[in-house]
Amino acid sequence: MTAHAPPPHAAPNAASERTERWWHRATGYQVYPRSFADSNGDGMGDIPGITSKLGHLSDLGIGFIWLSPVYASPMIDNGYDIADYRNIAPEFGTLDDMDHLIAEARERGIGIVMDLVVNHSSSLHHWFQAARASRDCAQHDYYIWRDPAPDGGPPDDARAAFGGPAWTYCEEVGQYYFHFFSPAQPDLNWQNPALRAEIYDMMRWWLDRGIAGFRMDVISLIGKDVDARIYEEGPDLHPFLQEMHREVLAGRDVLTIGESWSVSIETGLLYCGRDRDELDMVFEFSHIREGWHPELGKFAPKPFDLVAFKRALFSWQDLTRDDGWHALFLSNHDLPRQVSFYADDRAHRRPAAKTLATVLHLLKGTPFVYQGEEIGMTNARFERIDQYRDLETLNHFEEQIAQGVSPEAFLAGANRNSRDHSRTPMQWNAAPHGGFTTGTPWIQANPNFGEVNVEQDMVHSESVFAHYRRLIALRKESDLVTFGHTVQLMQDDPDIIAFERRLGDERLFVIANFTAQDRERELPQGLAGQADCLVWSHTPRGEIPRSLRLVPYESLAWKL
Template sequence: MTRSRQDEKWWHRATAYQVYPRSFADSNGDGVGDIPGIVSKLGHLSDLGIGFIWLSPVFTSPMVDNGYDISDYRDIASEFGTLADMDHLIAEARARDIGIVMDLVVNHSSSLHEWFKAARVTRDCREHDYYIWRDPAPDGGPPDAASAAFGGPAWTYVEEVGQYYYHHFSPAQPDLNWQNPALREEIYDMMRWWLDRGIAGFRMDVISLIGKDVDAGLYEEGPDLHKFLQEMHREVLDGRDIVTIGESWSVSPETGLLYCGRDRGELDMVFEFSHIREGWHPERGKFAPKPFDLRGFKRALFDWQDLTESDGWHALFLSNHDLPRQVSFYADDGAHRVAAAKMLATVLHLLRGTPFIYQGEEIGMTNARFERIDQYRDLETLNHFEEQIALGVDPAEFIAGANRNSRDNARTPMQWSDGAHGGFTSGTPWLEANANAPIINVEGDKADPGGIFSHYRKLIALRREHDIVTHGRTEPLLPDDPAIFAYRRVQEETCAVVIANFTGEPCDVCMPEAVCGAGDALIASHEPRAAIEPMMTLAPYESFAVLIRGG
């Protein structure tokens, strides 16, 4: 049984837009994006048709990990503005029917949080138990050999208390001890405080880590994860008209509905990364990417369409602040960039779920292609560079991998115009702007009726206007074809057929007879098509959708 309007939530028809504040818009010329800068660009997002903004962290932070190391959950980092600026953003966005969804980073805090500063001085304070501490091993070393995700050991010794603390990421990001009820109530109270200020919900950073059991070596989806999420829902989320999105690098179709099943009392949807991992080396990870395999990519996406057909909900995305620019990674950021960007948008936005646009995606921004390691700012990239070079990896080989997969590819400044630094700042940007900003920018793309922005705006409108896009079931077509991404959405006697050529060459397609027929052209990256024919030839990166009634 598929969904209908009866159980529809406001976010089922909404399209989300992720703002990475540091790189979005700088209002004061200090080279860092800020909240007043975001306010100044709300017209752009309203024109696009955005329903809510996922705002990456703007909380007070020493910025070791660009805000994902929070030292005060109830205040705003000075480089981004003030709490009054944040309230102004919430109000101005709401006036345009745009909600603000904040990033909830509660697996860990900053080592400069007042809690941790107290915790590292003495064991005899309540804050000490807000973190995960263990005594040294018999030889005085760490309790175990666990490694941190950003490189190095996962345990750091503090002489004052004679113990090691656990950090899944960097030593500047000590993990919070969710086993402590007092710590959980501190978090819930903070969440209620922000919701009462008028935000539209939370995106929950690496939330699958909060139930960990470090002694058993269980980190992702640990034994108490869902117990804590259900408690959070009861104590904070229940009864509020908001949206919650969890991030999990371990969730699978087997565990997905534990997070977002309608009767679970946990979250509304979850970011899962099976389709992203399809492009990674199975052993060496993201900095050693493997050739793109469309068949595996389709399987990963369609598995989640099957999973959420009648329960749960899917967060649809190809890029974010941690991932490369999608047109560079999946398609062609050269001669076919415009068609390729439209194609990627078409296949994603016409699936069932809530699409997330990462800033700049709507104009086809590309990877940075830096030449030297000193051009990077990302902590993960810099740490892994040191590790890989020590292991004998050629620096040029590492840079090639980073140019494909480093997080800084997504973090170069938003390209608003053909002016200096892409119109992002009047000063010196914290991270170099992409060299192609004079060619690829908002002003230029929006001036083109056939541009990428226009295509995104049409897709967003289709989701709002057509029940079949929001609620229809998804049926894969040609699942084993290595070049064609095709599917149909079905609702009662109507279907929408989506076809895309994922290659830079003309491609002949033989369509199943059952889906052929004439209909209404919904959207196209090239010339509109009003029929699905048994035999078709698609141009490089061509994509289109046809609505067939009574089929």
């Protein structure tokens, strides 16, 4: 799709040796369809609801929507278990609704990026239904099967990411099938060329309908070798991605983002380097993992460590200085609300939300806004496990309680890090359920919807939405913000993030206080003096002082 894209021209960052692409200056916005806007009062968000809110996204300045899965699905994992890649889940609408959304978004200069979930399918997909019925059918080899161990048990003791064994027995064929996630999500066998051809044909089918690209779910799993117990970044990952590029993506002006929980500084450019012909950028999670317990994982989070966070964040800025491109994010459908996790979602919610946005959007890369982030939505702080809906949270609750973890301790971790906090309904106004639905929502709304909602924020003198809109506009306007390289400052400071962006003779200085107390710092040499204050969380300042005092969660950006 190219209708919404600016004409390509040479990027001012000569070192990159890349043609400027439309997504270099664009900001993405992730929509989680079941929680965004309900058009028919059934308690479930839907595609017509998304279409009805395009004005909100256009006003924000969004360049493309990353749409979490809307395909036909039994919804065991909220749509990440796809039963039909070429159809829409009835609760979300129809293919006609989808075509209408694509067209209406294009009219506003917004592309639709679909979620591509091809590491696994639903166990209800017709491929798997055929595969489990007979070893002799062609589709049997679309999945990963192994004979039982000599004792009749699973082939090995691999554990699934959602808890329990990674192998499930199928009586009809007398074999175990592999599932990295739940038994309802059998992994596809990418070693089968017929399976890959089916996937590529489906991708072309969607691109021909006018979508702007794909976000590729857990794409680093597709090259796995289960016998060697290599799941992430297996030996055939990059040959498969290069084949996908040749067969589907080459010659199309579309965006591809790969999600990987294993990609590292050592492997990052293998995905998105300029000569790789694979992906445009990756979602990587090193800065997210810094907040997890090294052994107990996300449900036993560590206190936030700003120095470790900066180390992870800026290492990727260094990596993509002259090659590759980076996807910038702090929130998505798998993560808690960023103002609750990284900052203060109560006394300092508004400035904290602005400061998180300032730091992220003024780095080099393509920023992603997760729905509700633009008004500073917060974690819900559920009091009971039965208020949760997330398969991952519920499974880990059962496992950890059986291991002796107290329900109170688990809930404390879940209230900081569960995926459900990002999945509570979008808060549009102060009407019941935040204006998300006239019915009963599939998951309860955050009780603070009366004070935190779009309608209220947009008229507030300290609007978070207006701050996001300014940052998004800056990226469109400024070569420095889009292409300048990043130089970290004050890297060992436990309370402050500071960096410069540089392009030719132009410089941008960004500084942010990540604490709930005043902080005063002597600034590095060469910064003090008259400058143009472009962004501020509290009040603008006409010059950069030698010694700068920042109030809680204050951030500023000056063009020198």
